[in-house]
Amino acid sequence: MRVVGKHWAVALGLSVGFVALLLNTSDKIGYARDEGFYFQAAASYEAWFSLLFLHPSQALHREVVARYWQVNSEHPALMKSLFALSHHFLYAKWHWFATAGEAFRFPAMLISALGVGVLYLWGTETIGAFAALTGALLLGFMPQVFHHAHLACFDMPVAALSLMTAYAYWKSLRHRRLFGALGVGLLYGLFLNTKHNAWLFPLVVLAHFALLNHQVWLSRVSNVPRKLRFPPALLAMLVLGPLTLYAAWPWLWFETLPRLMAYAKFHLGHEYYNMEFLGRTYWKPPMPLGYAWVMTLATVPLVTLALFTVGLVNFARSLLPRNVQCAGVLRGLGSKLASIPFGSPKSAQLLWLLGVAVNYAPWWSSQTPIFGGTKHWLTAYPFLCLLAGVGVRVIREKAQLLARSKTQRQVLSALLFAALLLGPISMTWHSVPFGLSAYTPIVGGASGAANLGLNRTFWGYTSRSLFNEINALAPPGARIYVHDTALQSFEQHQQEGGVRPDLEGTLDLAHSNLALYQHEPHMARVEYQIWSVYGTVRPAAIQLFDGVPVVWLYRRP
Amino acid sequence: MVALAGRLWQARTVFRRWWWLLVLAIGPLEFLAHWYFAQRAPGLSEYQALAPRLSALRKSGDVLLVAPAWAAPIARTALGDGWFSERDLGRLDLKRYPRAVVVKSLGQELSEVQSFRVVSSEIFGRFTLEVRENPGFEPLRADLVEGVSPDRLGVTLVLDSGEQLACSWTTQATVEAGGLAGPAAFPRARFQCPGGNERLVGVSILDDQDFRPRRCIWAHPPDNGYLELKFQGVPFGGHVFGAAGLSYLLTRDGAGANIELEVWGEGKLLGRHLERDVLGWQSFAMALPARGEGSTFELSFRVRSENAAGRDFCFQAEIR
Numbered sequence: 001m002r003v004v005g006k007h008w009a010v011a012l013g014l015s016v017g018f019v020a021l022l023l024n025t026s027d028k029i030g031y032a033r034d035e036g037f038y039f040q041a042a043a044s045y046e047a048w049f050s051l052l053f054l055h056p057s058q059a060l061h062r063e064v065v066a067r068y069w070q071v072n073s074e075h076p077a078l079m080k081s082l083f084a085l086s087h088h089f090l091y092a093k094w095h096w097f098a099t100a101g102e103a104f105r106f107p108a109m110l111i112s113a114l115g116v117g118v119l120y121l122w123g124t125e126t127i128g129a130f131a132a133l134t135g136a137l138l139l140g141f142m143p144q145v146f147h148h149a150h151l152a153c154f155d156m157p158v159a160a161l162s163l164m165t166a167y168a169y170w171k172s173l174r175h176r177r178l179f180g181a182l183g184v185g186l187l188y189g190l191f192l193n194t195k196h197n198a199w200l201f202p203l204v205v206l207a208h209f210a211l212l213n214h215q216v217w218l219s220r221v222s223n224v225p226r227k228l229r230f231p232p233a234l235l236a237m238l239v240l241g242p243l244t245l246y247a248a249w250p251w252l253w254f255e256t257l258p259r260l261m262a263y264a265k266f267h268l269g270h271e272y273y274n275m276e277f278l279g280r281t282y283w284k285p286p287m288p289l290g291y292a293w294v295m296t297l298a299t300v301p302l303v304t305l306a307l308f309t310v311g312l313v314n315f316a317r318s319l320l321p322r323n324v325q326c327a328g329v330l331r332g333l334g335s336k337l338a339s340i341p342f343g344s345p346k347s348a349q350l351l352w353l354l355g356v357a358v359n360y361a362p363w364w365s366s367q368t369p370i371f372g373g374t375k376h377w378l379t380a381y382p383f384l385c386l387l388a389g390v391g392v393r394v395i396r397e398k399a400q401l402l403a404r405s406k407t408q409r410q411v412l413s414a415l416l417f418a419a420l421l422l423g424p425i426s427m428t429w430h431s432v433p434f435g436l437s438a439y440t441p442i443v444g445g446a447s448g449a450a451n452l453g454l455n456r457t458f459w460g461y462t463s464r465s466l467f468n469e470i471n472a473l474a475p476p477g478a479r480i481y482v483h484d485t486a487l488q489s490f491e492q493h494q495q496e497g498g499v500r501p502d503l504e505g506t507l508d509l510a511h512s513n514l515a516l517y518q519h520e521p522h523m524a525r526v527e528y529q530i531w532s533v534y535g536t537v538r539p540a541a542i543q544l545f546d547g548v549p550v551v552w553l554y555r556r557p
Numbered sequence: 558m559v560a561l562a563g564r565l566w567q568a569r570t571v572f573r574r575w576w577w578l579l580v581l582a583i584g585p586l587e588f589l590a591h592w593y594f595a596q597r598a599p600g601l602s603e604y605q606a607l608a609p610r611l612s613a614l615r616k617s618g619d620v621l622l623v624a625p626a627w628a629a630p631i632a633r634t635a636l637g638d639g640w641f642s643e644r645d646l647g648r649l650d651l652k653r654y655p656r657a658v659v660v661k662s663l664g665q666e667l668s669e670v671q672s673f674r675v676v677s678s679e680i681f682g683r684f685t686l687e688v689r690e691n692p693g694f695e696p697l698r699a700d701l702v703e704g705v706s707p708d709r710l711g712v713t714l715v716l717d718s719g720e721q722l723a724c725s726w727t728t729q730a731t732v733e734a735g736g737l738a739g740p741a742a743f744p745r746a747r748f749q750c751p752g753g754n755e756r757l758v759g760v761s762i763l764d765d766q767d768f769r770p771r772r773c774i775w776a777h778p779p780d781n782g783y784l785e786l787k788f789q790g791v792p793f794g795g796h797v798f799g800a801a802g803l804s805y806l807l808t809r810d811g812a813g814a815n816i817e818l819e820v821w822g823e824g825k826l827l828g829r830h831l832e833r834d835v836l837g838w839q840s841f842a843m844a845l846p847a848r849g850e851g852s853t854f855e856l857s858f859r860v861r862s863e864n865a866a867g868r869d870f871c872f873q874a875e876i877r
Contacts, residue, residue, distance in 0.1 A: 281768070283809075301587060302583055302587050303580075303583045303584045303587055306580045306583050307580065310577075310580055391580070394577070395577045395580055395581060398577040399577070399581075416581065419581055419582075419584040419585055420581070420584045421584070422584055422585060422588045423583075423584050423585070423587035423588040423591060426588055426591060426592075427587075427588075427591050430591070430595060440587070440591070441587055441590035441591050441593070441594050444594050445591065445594030445595055445597075446594075446595075446598075447594065447597060447598040447663055448594060450625065450627045451625055451627075451663065451665060456627075483736075484737075507736060509734040509736060509742075510731075510732045510733050510734045510742070519630075521768040522737075522768060522806055523737060524764055524768040524769075524770070525737070525741065525763070525764035525768070525804055525806055526736060526737050528647070528741065528742075528762035528763070528764060528770045529734040529735070529736070529741060529742040529762070530734075531643050531646075531762055531770075532643070532734070532741070532742035532744065532760075532761055532762050533732055533734050533742050536638055537633055537638060537641050537642065537643055537646055538633050538634060538636075538637045538638045538641070539630060539633060539634045540634075541634070542601065542630060542631060542634045544598075544600060544601065544631065546594070546595045546596070546598060547596075547597070547598020547599060547600055547628075547631075548598060548627065548628075549627065549628070549630045549631055552630055552634065
């Protein structure tokens with residue numbers, strides 16, 4: 001019991017520490033394009049919550065719900081509702097945060113950090129505390145994970161909720177309590193209400209269920225009776241999940257079916273935006289089939305991927321019987337799978353493997369969009385890091401064989417811990433504030449990625465790094481062309497004092513005094529317009545990341 | 558053979574025992590590699606420090622190029638408009654330049670100058686500065702993009718009915734720029750034709766299929782008939798080299814109607830170029846009539862399309 005308490009304390013410490021790191025670096029990272037839209041949506045939802053508190057019957061009226069919740073109704077409500085509540089209480093009412101933007105961002109940071117803590121907890125129950133701790137830190141210290149964990153967006157929260165739901169599901173298999181099963185259903189509902197990645201999750205648990213039960217179906221052929229192990233949590237997920245989504249997303253309270261259909265249609269037929277990959281800009285299918293794999297290799301620290309590979313091989317070996325003929329491999333694998341207890345560590349590892357496989361699966365199709373870069377499959381990373389934790393455990397066991405005493409074992413563990421985390425931590429810390437421009441040494445870092453023609457940046461968040469120059473160079477009352485930065489994001493910065501109050505953000509380049517440019521190849525035509533309108537090709541200021549231009553600023557002569 | 562098999566078996570045994578050290582070594586190695594790569598590209602101050610040396614290397618008419626190309630914005634920030642211009646950046650090709658001064662870093666090369674002869678090469682800090690001579694140099698006799706002004710160019714719409722409508726020159730037009738999804742920048746100085754703001758003849762910069770800049774003459778075709786640009790004082794002899802297209806980002810789906818560009822000189826059709834969106838920018842070359850040295854003639858370009866809506870056509874043309 002004391003050990004369990006210790007693990008909870010470490011998990012809490014990890015989460016608190018991670019939130020502290022995120023808060024500490026948040027002001028350096030500019031507001032991304034989509035954050036601006038979510039700020040706007042959160043403000044609308046916040047107004048509705050206020051109305052609900054003051055005049056509940058009025059707030060629940062069909063037209064009123066539609067008016068407030070129509071904003072950004074192409075995405076579910078959970079995170080934006082939390083942004084709204086955080087803004088209302090933690091900023092406006094209790095003044096816990098100095099800026100509204102930080103308050104908007106806080107819920108996403110918190111849920112991301114809880115994901116790191118939960119990863120540790122799950123790890124302690126399956127692969128040991130050392131491997132769990134390393135795995136949790138490997139997740140937190142992926143440069144792109146660390147970047148996305150800052151944002152008032154859905155990508156890291158959905159990854160964290162995916163992990164939490166999977167953990168709760170596995171726990172429910174272990175303890176088989178009704179309360180646990182209901183909890184899984186509720187969590188899945190929140191997961192559904194975070195982002196559409198949740199649609200894939202049933203495939204993970206159904207595949208898990210099917211693999212562990214496959215001999216039940218096979219037995220019908222062989223007439224050897226076996227009992228179906230049906231997890232009540234699966235049923236709870238499929239029933240309670242949609243109900244929770246409905247309950248926590250007021251937009252669905254009226255015209256439910258057409259609005260759900262519109263939501264599904266938006267994402268299933270999403271517009272193809274541009275994305276550069278290996279020197280070519282993709283904007284319509286066929287998308288490159290190597291995209292997810294190459295980008296994972298180029299952005300996830302190699303040591304994490306190597307540990308994942310070790311963990312994967314270890315798991316595969318544990319399922320494959322030794323010294324059998326080829327024909328017997330499948331039979332042996334089948335019987336090993338069938339013998340896995342539902343709530344066992346091995347069952348968890350199977351769930352992790354499926355978590356990785358299913359979350360990457362859409363990128364086996366050349367029809368799947370790639371415009372969001374690595375954030376599309378962030379949901380796979382917690383599972384990838386848990387399997388990397390298996391790799392850590394294997395390597396630690398090998399290393400421990402060299403030690404002759406407890407002290408030597410401890411020293412070796414400390415060295416191992418440092419060796420495995422040194423790279424990810426330093427790369428991640430170094431990537432702030434340009435997390436989307438960070439690439440690992442396997443492609444030669446940011447400059448190597450630029451040589452290869454990998455995406456430099458997107459979402460216009462980098463403008464933040466030129467605010468000092470804007471404030472210094474802009475004449476009084478000047479208009480700043482914000483390019484890919486959403487005007488809402490720019491205005492949020494301005495409200496928080498990042499940009500001089502007399503300046504005005506604009507999308508009208510022809511009547512601007514200064515112009516920002518965030519580079520992507522297909523955006524280049526905007527830069528050419530700046531040259532034409534301003535009559536100069538010389539940027540007045542530029543921000544580099546590891547010697548690579550990320551964002552630059554023109555001034556009208 | 559037996560000894561080799563034995564060694565292999567021994568290596569296998571060693572690997573099976575120590576493979577985990579290889580995985581472990583990735584951590585520190587990746588850390589070191591990260592710091593190496595993070596610092597290997599030159600920064601802004603290093604580009605600024607190049608100015609005196611580049612001044613010594615550059616001769617009039619040289620073009621300054623940067624490798625890797627993605628580093629060019631740093632060089633432009635550091636060195637400024639005296640070193641780079643819209644004209645050079647939005648060039649048709651490199652043939653008009655006798656030499657190129659190339660600032661190279663990170664071991665990168667520019668494919669554009671691979672055929673150029675290296676005249677000199679030196680290391681300067683983390684750069685390699687090369688002077689390269691252009692074996693295909695063709696002296697420029699006229700750049701028609703530079704000739705968009707009322708003293709050298711006349712613009713008219715010739716309707717199917719035969720009626721001619723003059724496009725009037727102005728230096729006070731409203732500057733417009735459409736941003737990412739809108740039209741390219743409309744210049745203040747231009748020939749404004751009837752039919753809408755975009756129906757103009759003036760200098761703009763468009764993106765080609767490689768998203769590179771093309772400084773060109775915006776020549777939107779009319780709804781009926783053709784747009785005629787008559788350049789005066791064009792030297793006889795040689796060729797007109799050019800390229801034509803629309804903004805690739807806006808037209809790459811290939812749904813737009815084709816555009817025909819005809820080149821006329823001395824009352825004769827010198828050549829015809831067909832613009833098709835899916836191909837992006839395509840070059841053309843046509844021989845010019847030859848006369849005595851120093852004499853000039855009127856060269857005209859006619860632009861037409863079956864469906865002119867949204868046909869933001871632009872072309873480059875040089876006489877060499």
